[in-house]
Amino acid sequence: MSEDVKNFMENIQKKNPTEVKFYQAVKEVVEWVMPVVKANSAYQKTKILERIVEPERVIQFRVPWMDDAREVQINRGFRIEMNSALGPYKGGLRFHSSVTEDTLKFLAFEQIFKNSLTGTPIGAGKGGSDFDPKNKSDNEVMAFTQSFMSELFRHIGPQTDVPAGDVGVGGREIGFLFGQYKRLANEFSGVITGKGYGWGGSLIRPEATGYGAVFFAQEMLATRGDSIKGKTVTVSGSGNVAQYTVEKVNELGGKVVTLSDSDGSIYDENGIDAEKLAWVMDLKNNHRGRIWEYAEKFKGTKYLKGKKPWDIPCDVAFPSAIENEIDENDAKTLVANGCFCVSEGANMPTVQGGIEVFLNAKILYGPGKAANAGGVAVSSLEMTQNAMHLFWSREKVEEELHQIMKNIHEACVQHGKVDDWINYVKGANIAGFIKVADAMLAQGIV
Numbered sequence: 001m002s003e004d005v006k007n008f009m010e011n012i013q014k015k016n017p018t019e020v021k022f023y024q025a026v027k028e029v030v031e032w033v034m035p036v037v038k039a040n041s042a043y044q045k046t047k048i049l050e051r052i053v054e055p056e057r058v059i060q061f062r063v064p065w066m067d068d069a070r071e072v073q074i075n076r077g078f079r080i081e082m083n084s085a086l087g088p089y090k091g092g093l094r095f096h097s098s099v100t101e102d103t104l105k106f107l108a109f110e111q112i113f114k115n116s117l118t119g120t121p122i123g124a125g126k127g128g129s130d131f132d133p134k135n136k137s138d139n140e141v142m143a144f145t146q147s148f149m150s151e152l153f154r155h156i157g158p159q160t161d162v163p164a165g166d167v168g169v170g171g172r173e174i175g176f177l178f179g180q181y182k183r184l185a186n187e188f189s190g191v192i193t194g195k196g197y198g199w200g201g202s203l204i205r206p207e208a209t210g211y212g213a214v215f216f217a218q219e220m221l222a223t224r225g226d227s228i229k230g231k232t233v234t235v236s237g238s239g240n241v242a243q244y245t246v247e248k249v250n251e252l253g254g255k256v257v258t259l260s261d262s263d264g265s266i267y268d269e270n271g272i273d274a275e276k277l278a279w280v281m282d283l284k285n286n287h288r289g290r291i292w293e294y295a296e297k298f299k300g301t302k303y304l305k306g307k308k309p310w311d312i313p314c315d316v317a318f319p320s321a322i323e324n325e326i327d328e329n330d331a332k333t334l335v336a337n338g339c340f341c342v343s344e345g346a347n348m349p350t351v352q353g354g355i356e357v358f359l360n361a362k363i364l365y366g367p368g369k370a371a372n373a374g375g376v377a378v379s380s381l382e383m384t385q386n387a388m389h390l391f392w393s394r395e396k397v398e399e400e401l402h403q404i405m406k407n408i409h410e411a412c413v414q415h416g417k418v419d420d421w422i423n424y425v426k427g428a429n430i431a432g433f434i435k436v437a438d439a440m441l442a443q444g445i446v
Helices: 003-015 020-038 041-045 048-052 101-118 138-155 171-185 208-222 240-251 274-286 292-297 328-336 352-361 374-388 394-416 424-442
Strands: 057-066 072-083 089-095 124-129 161-164 232-235 258-261 264-267 302-305 316-318 341-343 364-366
Touching: 003 020, 020 041, 020 048, 020 101, 020 352, 020 424, 041 048, 041 424, 048 424, 057 101, 057 138, 072 089, 072 101, 072 138, 072 161, 089 101, 089 171, 089 374, 101 124, 101 374, 101 394, 101 424, 124 138, 124 161, 138 171, 161 374, 208 240, 208 316, 208 341, 208 364, 208 374, 208 394, 232 240, 240 274, 240 316, 264 292, 274 292, 292 302, 328 352, 352 364, 364 424, 374 394, 394 424
Parallel strands: 089 124, 089 161, 232 258, 232 316, 316 341, 341 364
Antiparallel strands: 057 072, 072 124, 258 264, 264 302
């Protein structure tokens, strides 16, 4: 760590002493962009880096609601409006018991560079609540989401802040949130993305993050004259991102052998084909079941209780569950077992020590801010369709998504190529930073 980075990070820690994840996210960016800042006197004079790490606005509010037993429950709601240099704040809402201001600040900070890389006119934000929809009835979820939106609605709008879904916020939650916004604001607008097709949503939006991560992996592999076809693939998670990662890998001729949830992982050496994937989607999306049930349904499958899937040998890995799911030892195991390509479907799923293992091994490593940008890219396309009062075809949206992922890859190569190797972490951070920094510079000290 250079002296400049060390001093900068000491100041971050003083200002945010308990925010470990935010510190981790900032450090990962600053280490790569500090040389760019030092080489640009205008960035230094206007303190671009010091400003970019400070949220433009942090909103916290109380969310009271009544459960089915007629007991009053109280949760916390948040919205971090991080940076609007490129457009209205854009980023998901996460409903999970682990949600804190620290978690959302790190996600919002990552969102700055991810959204910048898409090339679309969107800023960065993130929000959510410590409410967990798991094991809640539809009426309870509706009661909570309506209370949540009754406060949030005054802070958002199609030209101000456009939330989307994230962990714990799927089609059901988006529907309730949008309905309450429409009721309160008395307008039908593109204020939330991830809506259902037919009432403002876009085709390919549910698939976008998983598809995008696979498209990015395919671009990385192509730099070595290779492809997904014939590869053994491990995927973590079993929600939206993981499901559509499996779907696209299957379509491109790869074989996915793992899925997971918070209880453990399954290993199916025969591969999770289309029929098995359809069963997983029904289990998870309609019955909110657990992944261990897969092992009971499909004989020959191993259930690894309490384990992540990173001990399973593979060629390509897609961490698609949650932050910090690959530690340093996991990364070493993946490399030792022959994994030579990692494309992150989740946000910051690899700890700093694990990232260093991947970089030192010079494998193809696509960080989340580049590899999982497909979700927000199609959210931006949904905003465009809403503004034009149009619905695009599935083929057009997927074509646009594929092109955006290619463009992100090209930007990473441009700024990350080192001799005959591409450092995608360096490339993604620098490419994302420069665009936002230049916009902030042009707009003055705001």
